[in-house]
Amino acid sequence: MRQNIEVDALARVEGEGALYIRLKDGEINDIQVNIYEPPRFFEGFLQGRYYQEVPDITARICGICPVAYQMSSVQALEAALNITISPEVRALRRLLYCAEYIESHALHIYMLQAPDLLGHDSALSLAKVAPDVVRQALRLKKIGNSLLRVVGGRSVLPWITQTFRWTMSLSP
């Protein structure tokens, strides 16, 4: 009977990690997850930066879900500075966020997770047996990216547009 399952580098995850499962008499005895993603110290080097610069920087915490980091930093700044945004800006932000949901969920479901559930190595190998499904998934992902581009300028790390514009016009 297999005693150990060791995965030194997990595939198709957002980031990096390793997984070790030790079995004993067919039962799980010990599980270890190692997230070895290197620290990058954002909270540290953000100190001393002007608030205008913050959303661009926090976006780089994760290129797969940058809007989440832009949005949370911008909301934290607004709360700290007691700024109320207009309903139009709120709606635009929601649109930007929805665009990221669409893109990121399509990525996660079809390209990262589905291959595991269907016993495949990747969406690319899946495409050999179910090309139409994979093409449809890629189309869905592209719709999210197109929306990200329209509202945010580009699909990965959408740069701050009108949705965060107060950061440009307010003087410190």
Added chain:
Amino acid sequence: MSKPKVAVYKFSSCDGCQLSILNLEDELLDLAGAVEIAFFLEATRRVLPGPYDIGLVEGSISTPHEAERIQEIRHQVRFLIALGTCATSGGIQALRNFTQVDDLAVIVYEHPDYLHVLDTSTPISQHVKVDLELWGCPVNKYQVLECVAALLQNRTPYLPTHSVCLDCKRRGTVCVMVANGTLCLGPATRTGCGALCPASGRGCYGCFGPAPGAEYATTAHLLQSKEHYPGEAVHLMRNFAGYAPQFREAVDALVGGSENEPAL
């Protein structure tokens, strides 16, 4: 002839540049048909044994383990491409290079002693020979495609190196600096994005790194003369590509050379 083997690696990074490859929705399946994706953990768990013909390396070197791993990878890869501004300059996490990493660590972690990190975050080229550098935070996915296509066709990839300003002129964007007094690093920044930020009315913050041959110090002084708050110009250059030597020297020219800290 067997298909060329491509490997994609991640170091200290945000995943955005790898995602740019997966965002080639219209081209991805054709690309996967033209090359053998031999190692790309973000996309597939299938790992083919090396050596590999093309290696795309995302991220900077910021831990002792990464410094070792990049040496192993260099032995495995025939043509190594540094993918994105982290890999070409050290990235945003290279802001630690201007201060003490231990001082940053105590701000973020309760047990900084558990960390295994280097004092600096450095570009791939500081550790191994790099055959091609592809700038951008994130990279332009079509530039990635162009590089791979050029290698397959045995030609030099078309990667222009002019500044962002020229792209503004081409697309008819009114200069944000001249018209609105908005600080813009475009004159010193490498093309590749198509002048995205000025086209939406904001200044460039240099995410494609220094444009070869640009007037860095002159740009820095010009920016400083238009600042809205003290230190704005320094912060603009000490950012995503802040550890690139050209931006470093331009900041040194502004703060007097001896200082390392930006004027806060």
